[in-house]
Amino acid sequence: MNILWQPICIYVPALTLNQVSGISVSKIVPMTSMVCILYTSVGGIKGVVWTDVIQGIVMIGSMAFVIVKGTLDLGGLNVVLDRNRQFDRLVGPDMTLDPTVRMGVLALFIGGAFFKLQANGINQSIVQRYLTLPNFRAVKQAILLSLTGFMIVLLMCVYIGMLAFAEFYHCDPITTGLARAKDQVIPLYVMKSVGTFPGLVGLFVAGVFSAALSSLSTALNSLSGVILTDFIEPFREKPLTERQTAFVLRGVVVVFGLLSMASVPIVEKLGLVMQLSSTVAAITCGPLLGAFSVGMLLPFVKTESLLTGISCASTFTAYIVVRAQIAIFTGQMTSPTKPVSxxxxxxxxxxxxxxxxxxxxxxxxxxxxxxxxxxx
Structure with a gap:
């Protein structure tokens, strides 16, 4: 999953910086990738964790300022809620079990629950961080803090989206061409909201970069550990020296970082970033969660049977994902559009x-x- 997800992590900040600066995405992507590859390959997991802390502070701080400033500019929370309610932007999930419904109960609650269970329980990136903690109690505390922080950031993102609509409800920037894609509406709103304050647009862009580079560096670091442990060390008669290990880890980071950078043009053609990231993650999340569950609850299942099940499940899920992306790209599958003005x-x-x-x-x-x- 990390291999498929990494180009998305590079594309997100590049798209944001493109909107606020006008610099081409094709120029931003190499610079972003090289910076992330450099500090990930040199710093290892310690460098990743410390940069994540700093990046997290910048990200939450910039979002908080945009929320406060945007709410005050629009006249308060009531105005934001009224405009979103008036134009039917505050809607709940569709009470249906139809899996093809975009915002159905099945997709949001059941699918979302399994997705977060996999992301916070068995994902290589998060498990690698758990292993840096001193004991199991610290791991449980980290999980609780992580889930709390996730909910806070998610609510902040939703509210910023509501602010953007409340600002542009009378003049849709996508229809007018002010924004090329839906993913550029939020950066455009930030420019309009806090653009008069020197450095604050840059702070928000830094927050977006922080979130994306944090995910990318974590993915690269965990991927290097997997390659070393599962594909190199088992086939060597003698253990690697410390220098050889460092060389392999850094080499894997560089190679997969460059591959991710080269894959960004593909991501650019595939549609909305949030939808794409969730879709790509679905290919492996379910099969991996099933494999770990079988390992914990059904220890008598043989390895061959487990690998066969993972392969079949991943192939079937990938088929659904690819067909869905083709249908979206060709216009055969569309989602209902809310009215704009x-x-x-x-x-x-x-x-x-x-x-x-x-x-x-x-x-x-x-x-x-x-x-x-x-x-x-």
Whole structure:
């Protein structure tokens, strides 16, 4: 999973910096990758943990400032809630067990529970961090703190999304072309909200970089440990020296870091980052959780049978994921779109080429607007 997920970690901060600075994603990606590869290969797990601490502080601090400033600018919490409620942005999960429904109960609660169980219980990246702790009690405390922090950050992300909609509810930046993709709306909102304060946009970008590079460095470090332990050491008659071990670990970090960097153009074509990361993770999360569960609860199952089950489950899941991505890319699979407005924009823009009767069913626009006409 880490191999498939790493390009996403590189693409996220590159997309954000592209929105606020105009620098091409193709130029940002190599710089981001090289920095992460450097401190991961040199610092090891200790370097990863310490940079994660600093990056976490920057990330939460920047998000907190944007939340406070954005809420005050809009007139308070009630205004934010009213605008989101008025345009049907505060919706609960669909009460259906249909697995094809995007926000169904089955996907959110059952799928989400198993996903977090795998991510916080058996994922190589998190287990490697648990092993750095002195005892089992410290591990349990770390899990509780991790889940608490995850919920706080998740709620902060949701609220920033609500702030962005409350700001742009009368002038959708995607329709007007101010943002090229949905993933760029939040950076655009941050620029508008705190752009007048010197350095604060950079602080937010640093927060996004911190979150992404933290995940990337952890993935690279854990991957190097897996390669060394499972694919190199078992096939050597003599144990590796300390120098050889360091060389192998750093080499793996560099190789997979470069592969991740080269895979970013593929990620760029596949759609929304959040959706893509969850989809990619699904390929291995379920099979791995099943394998660990079998190992703990059914110790009589043979290794061959377990490997066969993992292979079949991963193949089946990968087939579903690939077919779904193809359907999304070709337009065969779409999600319902909430209505947006361009009625009160304070700048000139060209309506998109695909502006037609079907599009207008989802976009509120003045009656006099025409596909080739500029709106002020």
């Amino acid at each position: 361009v009625e009160d924009c304070d700048y000139l823009f060209d309506l998109p080429d695909n502006w037609n009767a079907t599009t207008m069913a989802y976009v509120y626009c003045p009656k006099w607007a025409k596909p080739s006409r500029k709106i002020s």
